[in-house]
Structures are given as C-alpha cells and as structure tokens.
Amino acid sequence: MATEDKNRATAAAILPLVGGAANVSSIAHCMTRLRLGLHDRSLVDDEALKAIPAVLGVVEDETYQIVLGPGTVARVTPEFERLVEEERAAAPVVHTSEELAAQGAAIRARQKARNATPFKLFLRRIANIFVPLIPALIGCGIIAGLNGLLVNLEWLPAVTPALAAMASGFMALIAVFVGFNTAKEFGGTPILGGAVAAIIVFPGVARVDAFGQQLSPGQGGVLGALGAAVLAVYVEKWCRRWVPEALDVLVTPTLTVLVSGLVTIFGLMYVAGEVSSAIGTFADWLLSNGGAGAGFVLGGFFLPLVMLGLHQALIPIHTTLIEQQGYTVLLPILAMAGAGQVGAAVAVYFRLPRNESIRRTVRSALPAGLLGVGEPLIYGVSLPLGRPFITACVGGAFGGGFVGLFNQLGDTVGSTAIGPSGWALFPLLDGNHGLGSTIAVYAGGLVAGYVAGFVATYFFGFSQDLLTEFDVSQEPAPSKIAAGGPADPAGTGPGSPAKEPAGV
Known part of the structure; x- marks a missing residue:
C-alpha cells in the first residue's frame, strides 16, 4: 500500500505541473518515460518537474517526456491516468471551437517541424512494433539465464524443465506478437496480422515445399512476421474498399488470411529466412574478424x-x-x-x-x-x-x-x-x-x-x-x-x- 501511495503521490505532483488534466491530450509510457501529449506546452513548469524526487529529467519531442526510470514509470502511469480521469470528471472543461482549432494547428505545426522525415517516421513505426515486447523479452531472458545457471550447477533438476518452458514459450511465438503489433501500427486489424504471422511458427509448414526445399517452422522469424502482417494490412484495406458491406464480415478476413498466407508460405518465409541467416552470419563475421576495431566503431557511434x-x-x-x-x-x-x-x-x-x-x-x-x-x-x-x-x-x-x-x-x-x-x-x-x-x-x-x-x-x-x-x-x-x-x-x-x- 505504501508503494501505491508513493506512485500516486508522484503522479499527483506531476499533473498540475504539466497544466492539469485539461492540458493533457494523450498518455503513454515506454521503458523509462511517461510520454504526454499536451495542448499547450507553455503551461508546463520544467524546473518544478525536475525538482520532484522521482523525476530523472524531462525531454521534449513530439510528446513531452518525463524520465522516471524502468519500473517506476510502469507504476506511475496508471496512477497518472486515474488522476486525469478523476479531474476531468470533477470539472469537465469546455473549449470554444476557435481554441480547439488553434491548439490543433499549433500541435500539427510542432509535429511537422520535428523529425518528420519519412525514414525517421518509418523507424518510429518499427520501434512501436517491438518496444511493447521488451518487458517479456527481459523477463524470459532473466529466467533463461537463471535456468542455465541451475543446469550448469546441476541444482533443482525437477524445476529446470519448467523454467526452460517459461523462458522459451514467448520466443517460440514471438512472430505472432510481432504480427499483431505490426497490423495495429499500420492501421489493420491486429488479430488478422497475428493470424497470418502464426503461419510462420505453425509446425505444419514443415510439410510444405517452397523453392525446392521443405520449409521449417519459424523460418523467416520476426522479419517474416513483420512482412506478412504488413501485406495482410494492405490486402485487408483493399478488401474494405471493394467488398460490399453485407459480405465484408465474411469475405474480408478470409481473403486477408488466404492471400497474405499463401504469399507468406510460398515467398516471404524463404526470403525472410535468407535475410535472417545473412544477418546472423554478418554479425558473427564482423566480430570474429573486426574484433576490437568493429567494437570501437559500434561503441563510439551509438x-x-x-x-x-x-x-x-x-x-x-x-x-x-x-x-x-x-x-x-x-x-x-x-x-x-x-x-x-x-x-x-x-x-x-x-x-x-x-x-x-x-x-x-x-x-x-x-x-x-x-x-x-x-x-x-x-x-x-x-x-x-x-x-x-x-x-x-x-x-x-x-x-x-x-x-x-x-x-x-x-x-x-x-x-x-x-x-x-x-x-x-x-x-x-x-x-x-x-x-x-x-x-x-x-x-x-x-x-x-x-x-x-x-x-x-x-x-x-x-x-x-x-x-x-x-x-x-x-x-x-x-x-x-x-x-x-x-x-x-x-x-x-x-x-x-x-x-x-x-x-x-
């Protein structure tokens, strides 16, 4: 209970310093930061925010970002959302159309002015697909490390198989999560993206021949899942434009999975598999041959x-x-x-x-x-x-x-x-x-x-x-x-x- 009170107190200290609930247009968080969309940036008190003990710093980008650190941000954000909802319910704010239009124009101008190049926008989308997966990667990775230690020490042999299952389960199905997030990010139906990506990890693909070779479950990995889900989004959007509304609920999901699934099995899995293998081979070659030089460049330019x-x-x-x-x-x-x-x-x-x-x-x-x-x-x-x-x-x-x-x-x-x-x-x-x-x-x-x-x-x-x-x-x-x-x-x-x- 004390921890909950502390997190709520941090959220309560932040809210008035960013202009109150009426000034908050969106709330999200990543690994370390509370990311806020704000109507009016001038209402924010930067120095007072930095003086809050839990705040490690502030960063202004397309969203206003308050650095709270890993763990803390995941606990403070829900409390902040609750406080915003409570404040809005207690005192709903009415804006004139002129105010809303001016705020919208200012927000659009700021967003357009900052880093809106196509390449950076594409990279932002890639990050939006993979960043939500990081907590599971961390949790499963630590369990995998613990399991490896126990196996090497020959401790708890009855427990290590269970730990191995916990550590490996997510990675075995990561393609499905990538497909789900990709479709969501590119404006399609997330579950259809996940359904198409699931084909990649389905054991039955081992019975399929493509390009003169048998496919293997997982071939193409996350890159194949990403490509399959993007294709599914475009097929779905095409269907939404041309399929009559009366048939949409039956025809659109069927054609989306069928068309993108066939292309995935007889094309994307092979191509993505070759690319994935090339990435692994190049990384191994780079560090095996480049050694200190490669590490020097990578560490220095990051x-x-x-x-x-x-x-x-x-x-x-x-x-x-x-x-x-x-x-x-x-x-x-x-x-x-x-x-x-x-x-x-x-x-x-x-x-x-x-x-x-x-x-x-x-x-x-x-x-x-x-x-x-x-x-x-x-x-x-x-x-x-x-x-x-x-x-x-x-x-x-x-x-x-x-x-x-x-x-x-x-x-x-x-x-x-x-x-x-x-x-x-x-x-x-x-x-x-x-x-x-x-x-x-x-x-x-x-x-x-x-x-x-x-x-x-x-x-x-x-x-x-x-x-x-x-x-x-x-x-x-x-x-x-x-x-x-x-x-x-x-x-x-x-x-x-x-x-x-x-x-x-």
Missing part, C-alpha cells in the same frame, strides 16, 4: 545514433539474433556507450568543483546512469556542455573495443534480451564460454568505458572558455544555467528541457 533516432533500426536485428542464437552479440558492445557517458559525467564533476548546480545533477543522475538509464546524464550534463558528449563517445568506443576484442578471440558475449544496459544487463548475459567468463568480459568493458570516458573528458573535455563560464563559485543563476547561459541562446544548457530527436 550515442550519436541515439541522438539521431537511428538506433531503432537495430531493434529487429537484435530480435533476429536472439531468435537464432539465443542472444544478441551487438547489445553488450553498444551498451558501452553508457559506460563512456558515466565516466564523462564523473570527470565533469571533478572539473567543475565550484559549480554545485551541475555537480548536484551528476550526483542525482549517476545511479540511473550506472543502471543504463542515460537520459539524465546526456541531456542534463554532457550534451549541453558540448565537448563532454564527444569524449563520452570516446569512452564508449574503448569499452566497445574491449568487448569486441574478446569476441574476436573467441569469447562471445551476448544478451538474451534487449532494453537494459549498464549494470542492469548482468542478469541477461550469455555467451559461449560459461557465465563467469562472460560476466568478466562485460565487466571489463564497463571499466574500460568508465576509465576512457573519464580520462578523455578530464583532459580534453573542457576549453578554457567553457571552464570560465561554468566553473563558478556561487549558485548559478537560472538565466545562466537553466536557460543555457549567454553562449547558449537556444536554451539547451544543463537543467533546461532538452530537445530529443524522434525515436529516442
């Missing part, structure tokens, strides 16, 4: 990819690798970007001994950063300062190079799920040389990222002008820090509401 929203393109690749190999070898390397960020933040702390405002931000955001929640450090510390963001990338590169080197030497490090990073990734680690070796390599990569990020930032992260501006002996005035300072008229300084690219 933070900029996140900033551009391009990291979402990796989600299907991670999922495909987990399907094929039981883990993704890319995630532990990419997670080193967070280690570089932590090292850079610690260096900032020591380089600005008289700026208590930034040092306080570092202290409050470091625990989240160590657990893989990097937004508070990125948007509150390194990115507004400029150079420390680059040196954080250097730290990530060295950490990635460390893990990549061991991959080249034959000690593979992978993650059984996507989502967490930092210390939170330890329970999800898996590899080919035992859990102890895998943990040691990953921990060594984190240390390399911490140290490299610290050293690069401490010695190369600050110009003399930057030190003069930010290493102040008194508490910085809001006009200097919260608004970005005189050299930062756009208002992107530490403590200001950062502008996050689409898809982060």
Whole structure:
C-alpha cells in the first residue's frame, strides 16, 4: 500500500505541473518515460518537474517526456491516468471551437517541424512494433539465464524443465506478437496480422515445399512476421474498399488470411529466412574478424545514433539474433556507450568543483546512469556542455573495443534480451564460454568505458572558455544555467528541457 501511495503521490505532483488534466491530450509510457501529449506546452513548469524526487529529467519531442526510470514509470502511469480521469470528471472543461482549432494547428505545426522525415517516421513505426515486447523479452531472458545457471550447477533438476518452458514459450511465438503489433501500427486489424504471422511458427509448414526445399517452422522469424502482417494490412484495406458491406464480415478476413498466407508460405518465409541467416552470419563475421576495431566503431557511434533516432533500426536485428542464437552479440558492445557517458559525467564533476548546480545533477543522475538509464546524464550534463558528449563517445568506443576484442578471440558475449544496459544487463548475459567468463568480459568493458570516458573528458573535455563560464563559485543563476547561459541562446544548457530527436 505504501508503494501505491508513493506512485500516486508522484503522479499527483506531476499533473498540475504539466497544466492539469485539461492540458493533457494523450498518455503513454515506454521503458523509462511517461510520454504526454499536451495542448499547450507553455503551461508546463520544467524546473518544478525536475525538482520532484522521482523525476530523472524531462525531454521534449513530439510528446513531452518525463524520465522516471524502468519500473517506476510502469507504476506511475496508471496512477497518472486515474488522476486525469478523476479531474476531468470533477470539472469537465469546455473549449470554444476557435481554441480547439488553434491548439490543433499549433500541435500539427510542432509535429511537422520535428523529425518528420519519412525514414525517421518509418523507424518510429518499427520501434512501436517491438518496444511493447521488451518487458517479456527481459523477463524470459532473466529466467533463461537463471535456468542455465541451475543446469550448469546441476541444482533443482525437477524445476529446470519448467523454467526452460517459461523462458522459451514467448520466443517460440514471438512472430505472432510481432504480427499483431505490426497490423495495429499500420492501421489493420491486429488479430488478422497475428493470424497470418502464426503461419510462420505453425509446425505444419514443415510439410510444405517452397523453392525446392521443405520449409521449417519459424523460418523467416520476426522479419517474416513483420512482412506478412504488413501485406495482410494492405490486402485487408483493399478488401474494405471493394467488398460490399453485407459480405465484408465474411469475405474480408478470409481473403486477408488466404492471400497474405499463401504469399507468406510460398515467398516471404524463404526470403525472410535468407535475410535472417545473412544477418546472423554478418554479425558473427564482423566480430570474429573486426574484433576490437568493429567494437570501437559500434561503441563510439551509438550515442550519436541515439541522438539521431537511428538506433531503432537495430531493434529487429537484435530480435533476429536472439531468435537464432539465443542472444544478441551487438547489445553488450553498444551498451558501452553508457559506460563512456558515466565516466564523462564523473570527470565533469571533478572539473567543475565550484559549480554545485551541475555537480548536484551528476550526483542525482549517476545511479540511473550506472543502471543504463542515460537520459539524465546526456541531456542534463554532457550534451549541453558540448565537448563532454564527444569524449563520452570516446569512452564508449574503448569499452566497445574491449568487448569486441574478446569476441574476436573467441569469447562471445551476448544478451538474451534487449532494453537494459549498464549494470542492469548482468542478469541477461550469455555467451559461449560459461557465465563467469562472460560476466568478466562485460565487466571489463564497463571499466574500460568508465576509465576512457573519464580520462578523455578530464583532459580534453573542457576549453578554457567553457571552464570560465561554468566553473563558478556561487549558485548559478537560472538565466545562466537553466536557460543555457549567454553562449547558449537556444536554451539547451544543463537543467533546461532538452530537445530529443524522434525515436529516442
């Protein structure tokens, strides 16, 4: 009960600071953030929101995003939704048509101005398909790791088969969930997308010959499911246009499953299977031959990819690798970007001994950063300062190079799920040389990222002008820090509401 009260108190503290229920147009959440659609952005009190203990930071994108961290956001969001409903029921708000038209025009203009390129919109859709699956991937991945440990230790032999079933059940049917979410995202009937995708994992496809070879259940995996569901959406929409209303309930679902199902069996499963195999082969080749160099590049460029929203393109690749190999070898390397960020933040702390405002931000955001929640450090510390963001990338590169080197030497490090990073990734680690070796390599990569990020930032992260501006002996005035300072008229300084690219 105390936890429920705490979550409700957090929601109650947030609501008036975003303009109340009347200002909220939509509510959603992802792994770490409460995402709000707002009618009027000017009604939000950013500084007061950041002062709430549970709030790790705020980010403005197409939606206004309040960073609460994993776990917390899933508990606070339902309480926030209930409070909004209660406030609206108690005091319904009546808008004039002119007000609604003006608000709608402003919202559309803001959305159009920010990251509305076709490629980024496509990546956002891909993320919307796979992000809802992450909690199940994490839960099943941890159970799989626990089961592997018990099997290796020969403990609880009567229990391990049950754990194996729990860990594997979701992955065996993940294509169905991908198909369901894909149809929902592309404007079709979700259950029809799931029905077509289910063909891919149905054992009976083993009796089908396509392209001169027998199909195997699961061939094509999530990529095949995604393609099958998109095709089903287009077939369904065509049927809705041409099939008479009196026959729609019978003809449309039948033709949707029949046409897209045949194309899936006699085309998509084979093609998607070849693509999936190529992805796995390329990832293995890259780390076996590129080693430290490949890890250095991947770890160093991941933070900029996140900033551009391009990291979402990796989600299907991670999922495909987990399907094929039981883990993704890319995630532990990419997670080193967070280690570089932590090292850079610690260096900032020591380089600005008289700026208590930034040092306080570092202290409050470091625990989240160590657990893989990097937004508070990125948007509150390194990115507004400029150079420390680059040196954080250097730290990530060295950490990635460390893990990549061991991959080249034959000690593979992978993650059984996507989502967490930092210390939170330890329970999800898996590899080919035992859990102890895998943990040691990953921990060594984190240390390399911490140290490299610290050293690069401490010695190369600050110009003399930057030190003069930010290493102040008194508490910085809001006009200097919260608004970005005189050299930062756009208002992107530490403590200001950062502008996050689409898809982060």
